[in-house]
Amino acid sequence: MSESSRYQPQAIERQWQRRWAEQGLHRTPALEEGGDTCMALSMFPYPSGSLHMGHVRNYVITDVIARVERMRGRRVLHPMGWDAFGLPAENAAIERGVDPGAWTDRNIAAMREQLQCLGLSIDWEREITTCHPDYYRWTQWLFLQFLEAGLAYQKDATVNWDPVDQTVLANEQVDGEGRSWRSGAVVEKRQLRQWFLRITAYADQLLDDLGGLSGWPERVRTMQANWIGRSRGAEIHFPVVDAEGKDSGERIAVFTTRPDTLHGVSYVVLAPEHPLVETLTTADQAVAVAAFRDLVSRQSEQERTAEDRPKRGVPIGARVRNPASGELVPVWIADYVLAEYGTGAVMGVPAHDQRDFLFARQYELPVRQVIVPVDSDAHDYEGTAWTGPGVLIHSGRFDGLTSEAAREAIVAVAEQEGWGRGQTTYRLRDWLISRQRYWGCPIPVIHCEDCGVVPVPAEQLPVELPRGVALEGRGGSPLAQLKSWVTVPCPSCGRPARRETDTMDTFICSSWYYLRYSDAHNTSLPFSREAVDGWLPVDQYVGGIEHAILHLLYARFFTKVLRDRGLLGFSEPFSRLLTQGMVQGITYRNPHTGKYIAPGDVADPSDPRDPESGERLDTFYEKMSKSKHNGVDPAVVIDRYGADTARMFILFKAPPEKDLEWDDADVEGQFRFLQRLWRLVDGAAERGLSLAGLAAADGGPDGTAPSCAAPSGADLSAGERELRRAVHTAITAVSEDLQGDFQFNTAVSELMKLSNAMAEHLADVSDAVAVEALRTLLLLLAPFAPHLAEELWGRLGGSGGSVHLQAWPVADPAALVRDTIPLVIQVKGKVRGNLEVPADADRATLEKLAVESDIAAKWLEGRSPSRVIVVPGKLVNLVP
RNA sequence: GCGCCCGUAGCCCAAUCGGUAGCAGGCAGGUCACUUAAAAUGACUCCAGUGCGGGUUCGAAUCCCGCCGGGCGCACCA
The missing domain is CATH 1.10.730.10 (Isoleucyl-tRNA Synthetase; Domain 1)
Known part of the structure; x- marks a missing residue:
């Protein structure tokens, strides 16, 4: 074989990448040309400086889609950018004294280089970088839109504090175990004044519009629906009474999804942190209440919400009147009631709520049945409450109503008599967006003693992040130390005022970047209405499932707000979503020491042993990561086999939404296939x-x-x-x-x-x-x-x-078209043979051919079938 | 606890509506050819009856019910 006829990817790939770039092959066609457009988008990366296999999978998938759509005649926008604000740059600055901006730019250059080796058909002319002023100027501009719309506000709140990263976090950024999404540290609760975006104002839309997202995986839609957590019910006000049983004027508001069980209330419970606890606790209970609150406050979130833990509480001495029945019931505080949800208070209905049931058992509170199950036997209340529907008893004028009818009737009466109303609550909280860190987008407001919070006028944007700030990692907002930057004249009254020194959550930057691609160089607006409506919504979005709630929920929220501000004309940013699976590497671990062993140190993969102790190792596949020594560097693979082999392997090895097990032998096989071609x-x-x-x-x-x-x-x-x-x-x-x-x-x-x-x-x-x-x-x-x-x-x-x-x-x-096809002959559902028949034969012919065949003769032993099922083009089934 | 997804050869994966489980494909293994030999290449080939148990049907990997195993989300949310 002559030298020139060998497949040597190293010899051709670079050259073609250069030629394509010279020819401008991947430049986005102008919108004005008309015709069908297609925007194919990968979630943009954080510029860590090195490309990993997960990135490769993501971008290759989108690239194939972009390329096919171009060949199909659509005008394709396939851009790339950098989610470039964030803590790694700041931490590098603290540890090594480098400038975060320069560090980030270097990383971007390195990663862009690596991306280009993959032969991606990206239009680099629309590249965006969120930490550059020409981008974050518009992030700030959009923030001011939120502020103007009343959707950005400051409040004192109990917030999640990450002790490692030294900043607050949004609820979405803390996982089920109470850990930070970034640092993995268990978050602490702190009381701080912070900026929030009013995402709860869009809770209903965010939930209801999920139904229209048929191009999204069911899984992601369910996760968002769960996160929003809408529950419909009622708020009921219980008047507090004094020692003589007279109304004191105070009222406790509780949220319930079961107003139909109102007559079964045998106590009311406040969260230990509830503000009314201070005022309502009686003298004789003060010591017990103080002790209990102290106990609860020292428990972590985890301890408090752990499964199956006994519910504990103490009475605070106060009593309230049931507004429906007039009955007086005691007020308790208990650890199972959460201050943050609903009104921070619940009505205790032991007969019809399992938690209340357990609590009542514990403290010997009365269990009053007010719902009788209809279609099942009488409930025995041995160990469980009856939480199903039924018919009301012991409920005065509501007796005999079904649960469903009673809910409406009771809410109607409550509204009429002024002691309650229909109410919907959400699990979703407003989005906490301030961060006490340097490397983020400055929040463009000025605090003036006389004028209050004053937005920075749009023509003064961007509020540039000052360079050369000393970063020492001792937390707090680094910008606050820069007096010359902080002190500015108030835009409104001109007197000395202070700049806001917190920066924005980086998820803000990524909540609108996909819109900017449509008009990346616009200097008078974040994007024009024509460009954004012409290219978006994104036809196909591709990224990891880890953003199911975070980025994907925030981006949807932004889109809806910007629509309501008249900046764009659609309600959902991403028509179709593909959540790609992880890329996993072969992982070796010593089961005794728990140590991970690099595959290179394992002598014989068929009998993996610890190179030090000789112990047998566990072998499995897990997401590639440095700490597990199971990563495969894309650059090494490209050097050795070329980008095409890497692309083909990744696409071939598993369906895109499933996890992919990296296997060097399979890569080799893919290379051989390209050689054969x-x-x-x-x-x-x-x-x-x-x-x-x-x-x-x-x-x-x-x-x-x-x-x-x-x-x-x-x-x-x-x-x-x-x-x-x-x-x-x-x-x-x-x-x-x-x-x-x-x-x-x-x-x-x-x-x-x-x-x-x-x-x-x-x-x-x-x-x-x-x-x-x-x-x-x-x-x-x-x-x-x-x-x-x-x-x-x-x-x-x-x-x-x-x-x-x-x-x-x-x-x-x-x-x-085929002339003849093989017709399967089944006898009683079992395949007994094949018959070559004309492809266009009709049912009757097929039946005839089958019945008269040797196969039929053999298996039916001369009898004629009682039933014949003919599937044209496929088979004939003879049932004796 | 609630909800969703998955389980097919040694491995990764295929199989419109229920219609021949693999001339879907690959990896690994085996045999042979080419070669002094090896690599490379090529040809051929081995291997499961679909996690388990029922049901519906002429016919089930596919639909239904119950288990087992794995993954994910939510979870004291009133």
Whole structure:
């Protein structure tokens, strides 16, 4: 084999990347040209400085989609940017004294370089970087929009404090175990004055619009719905009475989803932190209450909300009157009532709420049944409350109503008599956005002693982040130390005032970046209405499931607010969402020491041993990470096999939404496949085959014309017909795989099938049939292995410029037609044989052929079937 | 506890509507050819009856019920 005919990706990939860039092949077409647009978007990365396999998977998936859509004739926007504010830069500054901006820019340069090695068809002219003033100017501008709309506000609140990162966090950024999403530290509660965005004002829309997101995974929609956590019920006011039983004027508001159980209340419980505890506690209970509150305050969130822990509480001495029945019941505080949810107070209905039931048992409080189950036996209240629906008893004028009817009736009476109303509460809290850190977008407001909070006038934006700030990592807001920056004249009265020194949560920057791509260089607005409405919503968004609630919820919120401000004309930012699975590496761990061993240190993978102790190691796949020594560096893989192999492997190894197990042997296999393609085309070129001259028969990139001057007619040989069928089957299959669900793994396997069929038949078919097959193969390959497809296209004399400028092939239905098909003969549902039958035979013919076949004779032993099921094109089932 | 998803050869994965489980594909293994030999390449080949138990059906990987195993989300949210 001559040197020039070997597949050497290193020799061709760089060169093509350069040529594509020179030709501006991936530049976004102008919106004014009209026609169908498509925005394909990957979640933009944090510029850590090194690309990992998860990034590669993400961007390759989006790239294939962008490339296919271009070939299908759509005008594609496929941009990239950098989520560039954030703590790693600031921490690097603290540890090594480097400038966070310079550090970030260096990382961006390095990662951009690595990304370009992948052959991604990104329009780099629209690159955005959230930490650059030309971007964050508009982040600040948008913040002022929120402020103006009354959707940004400051308040004192109990907030999550991350002791490692020395800043507050939003609720979404703390996981189920009470740990920070970034640092993993258990968060503490602190009482601080902070900035919030009023996301709760959009809770209903955010929840209701999930129903229309049919292009999103069910899983993500459920997660968001759970997070928003809407529950409908009522707020009921219980008047507090004094020792004589007279109304004191105070009232306790409780939230309940079961107003129908109001007559079953045997006590009312406040959260220990509830403000009324101070005023309502009687002298004789003061000591016990103080002790209990102290106990609760020393428990962590986790301890307090742990499963199955006994509920504890103490009475505070006060009593309230049930507004419906007039009955007097005691007031308690208990650890199972949360201050942050609802009104921070509940009515205790032991008979019909399991928590109240357990609490009542513990403290011997009365259990009063007011709901009788209808369709089941009488409830025994041995260990559980009856929480189902039923009919009301012991409920005065509401007796006999069903739970459902009673809910409405009781709320109606409450509203009429002024002691309650229908109410909906949410689990969702307002979004805490201030951060006590330096490397973030400054909040553009000024605090004036006379004028209060004054927004920085739009024409003074951006409020630039001062450079050269000494960062020592002792927490607090670093900007506050910079007196010269902090002190400014009040824009309103001109007297000395102070700048806000907190910066914004970086999730704000990423809540609108996808909009900026539509108009990345606009200097008078974040984006024009025409551009944003022309390109968005994003047709296909691709990213990790870890943002199911965080980024994806925030972005939806921003979109709705900006719509209401008239800045854009749609309600949801992402029409379709693909959540890609993790890339996992083979991981070795010593089960005794718990130490992770690098695969390179394992001598024999079939019998993995600890290189030090010789102990047998556990082997499994886990998400690649430094600490587990199981990462594979994309740069190393690209150096060795080329980007096309890496792309093909990642797409082929698993369906995109599933986790992918990295396997070097499979990478090797993928490389071999590309080598086979190379040899296949090389052989064809030696034979003198050429794609030149086919241009006239091509369709334009409108995707409607046939892919090729189709060799047709009955004069084709059997082999030729078989190859053509394989070619057009591949077109159909790959096209379907790239529609909707994106089955890249099966699409690649279709390419393998086609190449196998070509290897078998190519030598025996006419030039016209061979050329059609070669051309189709390269067109189908182009989105997956863009460099190889381009190189081979060139070698075969492909006309019409780059393979990436060609129209996606269209299958010729005539080529798919078969003369005969194998008909499966079943007897009583069991396959007993095959019959070659004319493909167009009708039901009666099929039945006749089957019944008269030898197979039928053998298995029916002469009897005639009592029933015959015919599935045309597939099978005939004979039931004796 | 509630909800969702998944379970197919040694491994990763396929299999429109229920219709031949793999001439879907790959990896690993085996045999052979080429070679002085090896690598590379090519050809052929081995391997499951779909986690388990029921049900519906002419026919179930696919639909229904109950278990088992794994993953994810929510969880004292009133």
